Amino acid sequence: MKENKYDEEIFFEKYSQMDRSKKGLSGAGEWRQFQKFMPDFRGKRVLDLGCGYGWHCRYAAENGAASVLGTDISQKMLRRAEEMSVGTGIRYRRKAMEDLEFPDESFDIVLSSLAFHYVRDFFRLLEKINSWLVPEGKLVFSVEHPVFTAYGNQDWYRDEQGNILHFPVDRYFFEGKRDAVFLGEKVIKYHRTLTTYLNGLLQSGFSLEQVVEPQPPEEMLDLPGMEDELRRPMMLLISAVKRK
Amino acid sequence: MKENKYDEEIFFEKYSQMDRSKKGLSGAGEWRQFQKFMPDFRGKRVLDLGCGYGWHCRYAAENGAASVLGTDISQKMLRRAEEMSVGTGIRYRRKAMEDLEFPDESFDIVLSSLAFHYVRDFFRLLEKINSWLVPEGKLVFSVEHPVFTAYGNQDWYRDEQGNILHFPVDRYFFEGKRDAVFLGEKVIKYHRTLTTYLNGLLQSGFSLEQVVEPQPPEEMLDLPGMEDELRRPMMLLISAVKRK
Numbered sequence: 001m002k003e004n005k006y007d008e009e010i011f012f013e014k015y016s017q018m019d020r021s022k023k024g025l026s027g028a029g030e031w032r033q034f035q036k037f038m039p040d041f042r043g044k045r046v047l048d049l050g051c052g053y054g055w056h057c058r059y060a061a062e063n064g065a066a067s068v069l070g071t072d073i074s075q076k077m078l079r080r081a082e083e084m085s086v087g088t089g090i091r092y093r094r095k096a097m098e099d100l101e102f103p104d105e106s107f108d109i110v111l112s113s114l115a116f117h118y119v120r121d122f123f124r125l126l127e128k129i130n131s132w133l134v135p136e137g138k139l140v141f142s143v144e145h146p147v148f149t150a151y152g153n154q155d156w157y158r159d160e161q162g163n164i165l166h167f168p169v170d171r172y173f174f175e176g177k178r179d180a181v182f183l184g185e186k187v188i189k190y191h192r193t194l195t196t197y198l199n200g201l202l203q204s205g206f207s208l209e210q211v212v213e214p215q216p217p218e219e220m221l222d223l224p225g226m227e228d229e230l231r232r233p234m235m236l237l238i239s240a241v242k243r244k
Numbered sequence: 245m246k247e248n249k250y251d252e253e254i255f256f257e258k259y260s261q262m263d264r265s266k267k268g269l270s271g272a273g274e275w276r277q278f279q280k281f282m283p284d285f286r287g288k289r290v291l292d293l294g295c296g297y298g299w300h301c302r303y304a305a306e307n308g309a310a311s312v313l314g315t316d317i318s319q320k321m322l323r324r325a326e327e328m329s330v331g332t333g334i335r336y337r338r339k340a341m342e343d344l345e346f347p348d349e350s351f352d353i354v355l356s357s358l359a360f361h362y363v364r365d366f367f368r369l370l371e372k373i374n375s376w377l378v379p380e381g382k383l384v385f386s387v388e389h390p391v392f393t394a395y396g397n398q399d400w401y402r403d404e405q406g407n408i409l410h411f412p413v414d415r416y417f418f419e420g421k422r423d424a425v426f427l428g429e430k431v432i433k434y435h436r437t438l439t440t441y442l443n444g445l446l447q448s449g450f451s452l453e454q455v456v457e458p459q460p461p462e463e464m465l466d467l468p469g470m471e472d473e474l475r476r477p478m479m480l481l482i483s484a485v486k487r488k
Contacts, residue, residue: 147391147413150476157401157412168401168410169391173459173474193477194438198455208452211442215417230417232394233437 003118003188006052006074014183016080024055029226030142030214030235034113037210037239039138041065044108047132049097049141050115054081054090060111061088071095098125105134112141114235117149117189120177122196126204133242139206140240145213145233149191152178156228167232197236206240213237247362247432250296250318258427260324268299273470274386274458274479278357281454281483283382285309288352291376293341293385294359298325298334304355305332315339342369349378356385358479361393361433364421366440370448377486383450384484389457389477393435396422400472411476441480450484457481 005011019027025035042064048057051070061068068090072078078092085092093100097112098119110129119125129139148154150172156164173193180189201208213233216226249255263271269279286308292301295314305312312334316322322336329336337344341356342363354373363369373383392398394416400408417437424433445452457477460470 147416151410157410166395166401166412166414169413169476170410171474172391172476173457193457195455195457198442198452202452202454208442208446210446211439213417213437213439230415232413232416 004073005185005187006072007076008185011183011185011187012074012076014185018183021053024053025059029216029220029229030237032217033212033214034142034237037140037212037237038063039109039140039239041109045106046109046111047071047102047107049100049110049112049129050118051081051092052077052113052115054078054085054092056111056113057081057090057092058085058088060109061085061090065109067091069093071097071100073097100128102132104131105137106132108134108137110137110139110141112139112143114142114144116141117144117191120190122190122192123200123204126200126206130205130242135242135244137242138209138239139201139242140238142214142235142237143197144189145236146172146192146194146197147232148234149178149180149189152180152191154178154180154182154189164228164231194236197238201238201240205243207243208238208240210239211236248317249429249431250316251320252429255427255429255431256318256320258429262427265297268297269303273460273464273473274481276461277456277458278386278481281384281456281481282307283353283384283483285353289350290353290355291315291346291351293344293354293356293373294362295325295336296321296357296359298322298329298336300355300357301325301334301336302329302332304353305329305334309353311335313337315341315344344372346376348375349381350376352378352381354381354383354385356383356387358386358388360385361388361435364434366434366436367444367448370444370450374449374486379486379488381486382453382483383445383486384482386458386479386481387441388433389480390416390436390438390441391476392478393422393424393433396424396435398422398424398426398433408472408475438480441482445482445484449487451487452482452484454483455480 025031041060046060046065046068048070057068057070070092151168157168175192216229269275285304290304290309290312292314301314315337395412401412419436460473
């Protein structure tokens with residue numbers, strides 16, 4: 001995440017008003033399903049790449065992790081994360097995940113929530129994560145769905161009255177930079193195909209354990225816009241394990 | 245494949261004019277990549293579900309399979325398959341794949357090319373395939389991509405002049421029957437999500453070996469419409485293995 005969007009005043013302010021920022025994990029539509037992917041943290045060394053406010057770090061710590069390190073590029077987010085993590089023992093480090101270096105087999109579990117689509121070189125990152133994990137260590141992450149990132153602006157296609165007609169897909173096999181609009185602000189994201197995510201993992205020494213496109217939970221369907229989330233996949237949740 | 249579209253005169257005639265019908269595997273845009281998924285057939289018992297003209301059956305036989313059984317619901321297609329398979333020892337059986345019954349561990353390899361999206365109950369089928377395979381037996385198949393089947397009609401979204409704007413996605417999480425248009429004819433297909441395909445396999449006792457969305461090979465890009473195939477994924481190629 002070389003573009004440090006989350007440290008821009010307006011963007012950060014808007015992001016901090018989102019349910020997932022104010023309520024934490026329970027405010028994130030995908031958490032219900034992502035939670036099922038969470039491994040047994042007891043006694044484990046955990047790394048969270050793109051940790052933001054540190055919600056997943058605290059979840060790991062609360063569930064018995066031996067050590068937790070959260071990394072992010074945003075100073076504002078890490079400051080907030082530290083404020084909320086006092087007394088937990090969680091460490092935070094400010095660095096782009098592409099630039100992190102650790103000795104081999106430093107972690108048992110690597111987490112990442114909605115951050116890999118900010119990374120340009122996914123294969124290089126996978127290679128690093130694989131080296132940082134112990135054999136049979138877990139990589140559990142969520143990412144924006146290729147269907148959601150392909151076109152670019154990440155918006156519905158609408159009629160002249162503004163009604164949603166469908167979600168547009170285009171340039172699918174042209175991977176790379178997209179100028180997405182998130183919270184009304186321009187944000188750089190990287191589109192890659194499902195093949196790159198899944199076959200990339202399989203070819204980088206991982207086995208796939210679970211692949212799920214989360215749907216909003218029943219009780220969230222009344223929230224504005226949530227029913228439309230059934231019309232196209234927005235995220236991909238993946239649980240993988242480093243092969244022995 | 246309970247709807248026996250391929251035995252309707254007009255549809256069959258149109259289908260038989262397609263490159264993949266006339267030229268066989270080399271006429272199919274995805275074969276270049278699907279071929280890489282083909283396991284070592286030597287001495288193996290092979291089942292091809294929805295075999296059509298039997299191209300994959302003959303490929304397996306030519307590559308040393310001990311026995312090959314192709315099944316399909318279309319009499320016209322099986323007749324053509326038999327004509328082209330004289331002297332190969334390949335057997336063909338006319339039956340919807342949902343209705344097939346075999347003893348446990350009857351096959352080492354199960355193939356299927358672009359047929360599972362005609363099947364209503366994928367989980368039931370997976371359960372059967374798993375029982376038919378030996379431990380570490382392979383399931384290698386192609387299927388229409390969920391992006392391609394979600395909306396329904398499987399056509400581009402165009403402007404008033406008929407120019408392609410993008411490919412529409414809608415109703416993604418509403419799995420089930422779709423009235424698709426294929427070769428100008430109405431055909432019933434079943435949309436299911438990527439989650440159902442991939443997590444379905446993982447939960448049905450399979451490990452994933454490869455997941456690829458094929459792109460048209462370089463030398464086919466000049467063929468009419470082929471360049472547009474880079475704008476959205478149309479197929480999904482999957483190689484899975486029955487867990488021990």
